Every structure is written in structure tokens, then in C-alpha cells.
Amino acid sequence: MIVLFYLAAGIALISTICVILQSNIVHALIYLILSLLAVAIIFFLLGAPFAAVLEAIVYAGAIMVLFLFVIMMLNMGQHSVDQEKSWAGPRVFIVPALMATILLAQFLNVLSDYSFDLVPTEIGVMQVSSLLFGPYVLAVELASILLLAGLVSAYHLAKK
């Protein structure tokens, strides 16, 4: 179990780094999908299969497809790869890397006072949904209204 966790975490890390360093945008997206799937496996190992599958369906399966869809519409050729390469020089990375290091230090600081239960308990679909439609029903309804508004306005714009 722990081996699988470290394997998935390693894949997630490496593929995320590849997302940043890749200058070909399609390859970057493939690595991003890989990273999302690795995170889904981590969710699964932590005992949240529902979250894992939703990660695969919603993020990897729907949102990334739409990203790819948009990329298809743009005319990406060798020139965009070259442009990307000229922009993403090593100097650009200095400030973000510094800020990320500070965040990492804070994160490690917070984590060090925490003790973890290493045996995960499985949270099934039933528990998640009873929470969603119990205490958090208002948030769910608000989110659904927001999505509905987005859907209706997108339809309206497309009609024009």
C-alpha cells in the first residue's frame, strides 16, 4: 500500500514538473492528465474512492478534454513551441521557485506538528452524499444554481 502511495506520488510530482518544463503544449497537457490520474490513485489509496473516480471523470475526463478541445481550435505549430521556449528561460523560474520554496517551508512547518492516522478508513459514496445533502445542502444548491446560470448563459451566447 505504502509502496503504491509513493509510486503514485512520485509520478504525480514528476509529471507536474514536466507540465511546467514542457514547451509543447499538447505534451504538457498529457503530463497534466497523468498527474491528475496519479492524484486520483492517491485519493483511492487514502480511502476515498468516490473522490478518486470524480477526479478521473471531472478533471481528467471532462475539463482536460475541453482544454484539448480549445488547443485544437488554435493553430499550434513549431512557432508556438519556439515562442514558449524563448519565454520560459531559466531566469523566469527564479521568483516562482523562491515563492514556492517559502510555501513548502510553511507547509512542512504545519505538517510537523501534526500526527497522522496512517490506516485510512474508506469513505463510500453513501457517506459523501449524506454529508452533501445533509449539512452542506445549501452549498450544493448554490453551486448548482451557479452552474445552471453558466449553462443558460452559454446557451444564450451560442444562440446568437
Next chain:
Amino acid sequence: MIRLLKDTFTSQVKTLWQVFMHAFVKADTVEYPETPPYMFPRWRGRIILSRDPDGEERCVACNLCACACPVDCIALQKAETEDGRWYPEFFRINFSRCIMCGFCEEACPTNAIQLTPDFEMAEYVRQDMVWEKEDLLINGTGKYHDYNFYRVAGMAIKGKDKGAAQHEAPPVNVKSLLP
């Protein structure tokens, strides 16, 4: 919504049912090598050279077929026997060019070149599609059984002088004073 349901049943489901019922209809396919198709006698297929009823070859090497051929697939060379008959020294048809149009048959004055209802000509080597006279010449009269060119033509050959052909009067001697 109701219209959609109605359309679905009158169109899509009906189509599905009708196509499904085609499963019980006999197939139209003819299984070719096992059941050979009926070939009509005047089908324009493989070209042959025929002989006249006496067993002599009909071709007189007039080159009309080669002229008529739109793809220039016929090649021949005239030669003459000692008794005055004309015949092709070689007669070559390149079947990889031939389009089976039948113009050669129409052009032939002696019914020598004929098209037959045979279409099964396939070779692995392209050179094998070039047929020589030995391959083309058959031992029969083809479609026209009692036609013999030299018997009706005015040409003199050994054993048949001028005027000896069928429906032919002897030649008039223009230098003679007698009627």
C-alpha cells in the same frame, strides 16, 4: 416530445424492423467460381483468330483491325504464301492494353478476328498478357460457320482464278472487240 416519439416509431423503429426482416430474404450474391454466370454469345471477351471452313486461317493481314484499335494493342505483319494467299507473319495482341471494345471485330473484312464470351484472363506476369498468333488462332470457324473469304472475294489464288468466286462473273476482257 410526442411528435418525436411518434416519429421515432414510424421512422426509426419501423426501419429497424424492415431491415431486420431482410434476414429472411434469399441473398442475391452469385458465388462466382462455383456457379459460373451465364455468358451471352455476343459478349465481348477474349479475342481469337478463327479459321475458315476449309481449315485455312481467315486473317488476310489487312491491318484494318490494328487501325481501328483505339488503344493500339494489335500488331501484325503481312506475309504472302506461294499460292497468293495473304496471311499475318505474326499477330500479336497485348491484352493488358485491350479494352474489349470490339472495334477490331467490326473492322475485320474476313470475320477472322472475333470476340468470345471468355473473360477469365489473369496472369501474374504482365508479359504473359501479350498473346501471339499461336495462342490466338483456334481450330474452328467461331461465330460464322460457312464464310470463306477467298471463295467470295475476287482475288486470284492458286486453284481459283479471277471470276471463279461465288456470285462472280468471269472478268471481261476489255481489249477484246467481242461483246
Next chain:
Amino acid sequence: MQFEVGSALSIGSILLTVIVVAAMLIWVERRLLSLWQERLGPNRVGPFGLLQVVADMIKIFTKEDWVPPFADKLSFVLAPTVIMIVILLSFSVVPFAPGVGVIDSNIGVLFVLAMASLGAYSVMLGGLSSDNKYALLGSLRAAAQMVSYEVFMGISILGVVALAGSFNLREIVLAQADGSWFVIPQFIGFVIFLIAGVAESHRLPFDIPEAEQEIVAGYHTEYSGMKFGMFFVGEYLGLVLISSLITVLFFGGWMGPFLPPIVWFAIKASMFIAFFILLRAAIPRPRYDQLMTYGWLVLLPLSLVNLMVTGAIILSTQ
């Protein structure tokens, strides 16, 4: 060695059967299509033309496997593998018979949906990496079609999930043990799932991503050899998967009298495979915008209403 869920024997035989069946479908489809079109179909190679599949395989294996120099190599090679992997993974949660299956997952239905949504990448990457306008058009169509029809596919089977009270496919089959197949209470859900399944595996009549008459061969225009073969077999695997899922979700899976369970499953699934082939023989392809309008304006409201009514009935009878 005996059959139980997750045993090596079970996994191996499922993998082998599924791939062999998918390959044999090439022959089955051609024979059935010709039956409905009053032809004979392939009947030369072997008895009834059964070895046609072998001949096709030999041909496809020995063909030149050409990667276009203008293509994006990584995604070009990745695309056909994705569809095979994704669909074979989906088979892992399908319960074929008691004791025959790969895993007994509590999120089986969701897993299938997740894999179906990942299947869209195969088509999209294939079209995008080919750097060919027809392939690109095909994958654009495929992306919109698959993302849209995933939605109705998911919602249409939620009625079954609500009735069975589980996402576990094996428990869904067991919930139909008394002979009350879910197709009766969930007929609308069944029809929507059927249509969405056809669209999801982009079979005819919804083969808009690969419409030969319009865009050559759609997303796999540039593919040849075994890479094309994987797309080809992947499509048939998808057909087998959708048929098995319909059997499991709506027609009581392996349940049936007299015959052994696996035989019942095979009979039911092959009925649906034949039905999909009949669809191909009978129904012409709709236009692209007709497909989208039909999906969003007819199937989506219908599946939502179906889900709401099912939920209301379940709540009122409790």
C-alpha cells in the same frame, strides 16, 4: 485453480475471451450486415469464412506501420494504446457470472464512466497529433460528442443505481435476482443508455467522428498497420463493453433459468451486439448539429426527468 473473482484463471480467461470476441466481431459484423443487405459476406477463408479474422490479422500485422514525419510522435503512438487500455480496464468491473470477474468494486459504475471519459483522449490525441485537417475535424467532432453523451450516459444509469442502492455492478445484478429486470421500471433510462452507448463508442449511426463520406476516416486517417488495428479492435471492444453493461444494468446479467450463468450472459450480450449491428445496417447517420441538439435538448431533460421520477417513486414507497 478455480474460478473466483480476481483469480489469475478468471482474469486470464476474461482477457482472452474479450479480445477474441472483439476480433471475431469483425467477421460477425460483416456476416450480419450482409445478411440484412441480402448478400453473403465473407465466406471464403475457412468454414463459413471464420478464418477471415486470421487473414485480416496477418494482413494488419504485416502492414507497414507508418508514422507520418509531420506527426507529433508521442501523442501519435499514445492515442491507439489509450483506447485499448481504457476499455480493457473497464471490463475489470463487469460481473460476467458468479465468481467470474476481475474486481468486485464498490464504485464499479463510476469506474466505467471514468474510463469512458478517458477514452475520449484516444480519439482526440489521435486526431490532433496526425496534423491532418480531416483527422482534426474528426477529433473535434469526437470530443464534443463524447463529452456530451457521457453526461446522459451517467445520468441514465443513476436510476438503476438508485433502485439497486449500490454502485457495485455485481450487487446491481443480484438486485434483479427475482426476475424483475431493471429494463421494466427503467425503460427510458435503458433507451437513453443505449443511444449514449452508441455515441460513446462512436458506432454507426453516430460515427460522426469517422464519417467516411465527409472526412475520409476521421481521426484515424493517418493511421496504418497495427496502430489502426488497435483503433479498430478498440471500437469492437467498446461494442462488447456497452452490450455487457446493458446486460448487467438492465437485463439481469447472468440471471436466467436452466442454462449456466455464463451462457445466459453470453446470450444476452450477443443479442445486444447483434442489435448494434442492426442499427448500423438500418439507420443513416445524423448531421453533427442534429446529434448535439438531440443530446442536449431531448436526452438530457428526459434523463433528468427519469431520474427525478425514479427518486420520487423510491422515496414514496419506502
